[in-house]
Amino acid sequence: MRRNILVTAALVPALLWTVPASAEPLIYGLQVEQAERRFDDGSDLYAWDFDALVGTDELKVVWRSEAEYLTEGKQFETLENQLRLQKPISTFFDAVVGVRLDTPRGEDRAYGVVGVKGLAPQWFEIDADLYVGETSFVRIEAEYEGLITNRIILTPSVELDTPLGDDAELGVGAFAPKLELGARLSYDLLDRAVSPYIGAHYERRFGETADLARAEGEARDNLFFVVGTKMLF
Amino acid sequence: MAIATSFATGSLAGEYDITVDRITLETGDFSKTGIGYNGSSTPTVLRFKEGEEVTINVTNNLDEDTSIHWHGLILPYQQDGVPGISYEGIKSGETFTYRFPIVQSGTYWFHSHSGFQEPDGAYGAIVIEPKEREPFRFNREYVVQLTDAHPHSGDRIMRNLKLMPDYYNRQQRTLLDFLDDSRDRGLASALDDRSAWGEMRMMPTDVEDLQGFTPLINGMGPSQNWTGLFEPGERIRLRFINSSAMTYFDIRIPGLQMTVVQADGNNVQPVTVDELRIAVAETYDVIVRPTEDRAYTVFAESMGRTAFARGTLAPRSGMEAEVPDLREPPLLTMADMGMAHGEHGSMDQGAMGQGAMDHGSNQPTHTMPDSRVMQGMNHGTMDHSAMGHGTMGQSSGQPTHIMSDGSVMQGMDHGTMAAAPADPFYAPGSGLTPQAADGGKFLSYADLKAQKPLYEHRDATREIELRLTGNMERYIWSINGVKFSDAEPIRLQYGERVRFKFVNETMMTHPMHLHGMWSILDVGQGKWNPIKHVVSVAPGTTVFMETEVDAPGQWAFHCHLSYHADSGMFRKVVVEGGPVGKSADLDTTSNHATGG
């Protein structure tokens, strides 16, 4: 016992050192899913969709930004910025809470966000969010990375944005969703850092939401040819 | 001083200086700024004598902290060189003096234990001449130190893996592979296979986390062709050291057999092989005897077959021998997931004679009785001894394999099956089970027997189960589901003999390394079990090792894959108790860094 005490005493200075043997540095990065130009007859636009994140395995702060910028009118058709906290809740899924501020032309809107994000069986990347605001929305996104080769990747995606109430100012009707389908064929040019792509992007509005769009002189569906690049830094 | 009294052979004393410097690494494929010793990208080789009292002055010329860990050396814990566990590291501009007795012989190495300096080049070799004559003869010797030099810095690699765990995996299954599979074995079977892996969100190609590196031998890439000279008829001792961050190598020298005489610095009963797999951080000493007046290629393929190291043994410099092609990359199977065969936990006592069917890649897939898919059974070279016993089960009562076309597997031609025994250190049916290139003998852990037991054999006083765990998708690696930053130390009592039970629940192979004390690997040979400092645990297996707890202090215990250790597969071990005056109690106050 006495020996134990002696050795323990000898260990004390070492135990006081606080330098961890493997300190975990902050994880940070910029993940750009879309940075593209969408071509349609006469109404081209630029679009982006990225997550900038910083944090640890246990908690990340994410700035998510999505936008569509019209080249004709030189204005944002949509501009959403979210500040999200992301925390693991299972092996493959994170819970998300945050705020979202939309500042396109016209009405600004603020929402609270709760959602989940993760990897479903068969490798589907899933984002499912509830946006709570003046008019609330449910948005579900799914994406799949299909490897043609180890560098040429076809990424089909689907996004369904469903308003839970009527909002004439936003041009949406309750439970009349907007659907976006995409297919982007990318090539990993520089590691995974820069992956240019071409593809197609299709949008369609349903029900009341489509009617309101038509009243604004917009089509209820659009098909774009897209050119852009994915990025990961 | 304690030093003088503890070691009667104190007359032998050597002083060594090492500087830690920024260097330029030229691999032949790329060049980058790295970290090296004594200003050179050629690894420093330290030569000690058993019984020597060494003094090593390490001067840090970097603008960041550094450290040196003496891998495999038995020494006082304050000299072990792990920041935060043994000491506080070596600050920029300072010189730290290590002092410790050399109580062993053999081949070891040293490396930085700070950040990712080791993957960035901070490693060297240690050769210790024994006091007594060695039980084998050789005319000359070479250190053959292998690494996986990567164009990205260690920090960047870690961050990329955290952002995207498959960032560096360029061998994933593609649509083209799927089409091949469908053609070879039918669409339904190919789909089943895909969906079985997809269900788990795992990949059969997760063999190497890190690809895109250039393997080096003694700091030289394949095109730079490190060469060791010999005269025909000589016996050459090659001291293989795997100093890679992440890469297992399968080593062979076409045209020569290798007689393994040491593993991890300890003599083993000689075993002659055609090929051997060296886990990260292991060392193997082999003796080769080239008789012809020609060059021989030292060929070390990465386990995932994404790159190779190449050097040459030649009678005259400038000579080259044929360089083999990389073999087909292996694919993991459900066995590596620990799923295909139910209980397969008892790796000890050499009880597992049934091992694997041969798994080349692109082989037909077998649907298991439980409807899971098993990849890559190679009928052509199927290992006869590996069949039956719950895996192939042709005999009564055993499950029968359903072929991809729905038929029951029958009429296997036993005559054409290879007779090589399965390796019990792989899950039966594992896609990683190694096979010698030309059907020769591949070294297994089961072949390793100590030349001379270091310890009196006795029963373990305690068993500690360590499940090797991880979350590939988040790139978090852990032990018992807990990563290092959240874990309590493992507490051992001086004088006990602990039996560690490693249960690999991941699909990757982990080379587990305990500092400060020997790891006696249980290969079922009792007192002849080999003495090691790294124990590699293949996916889906359970491996035991025992440790005589004879070194007071606190020690690191971790997976030696750099990015696994860093992301949490790491523990502190505290050895409590122990006699006063034991080496660990050496007064080291004078060793603490002084401005330099």
Ligand SMILES: [Cu+2]
């Ligand atoms: Cu590991």
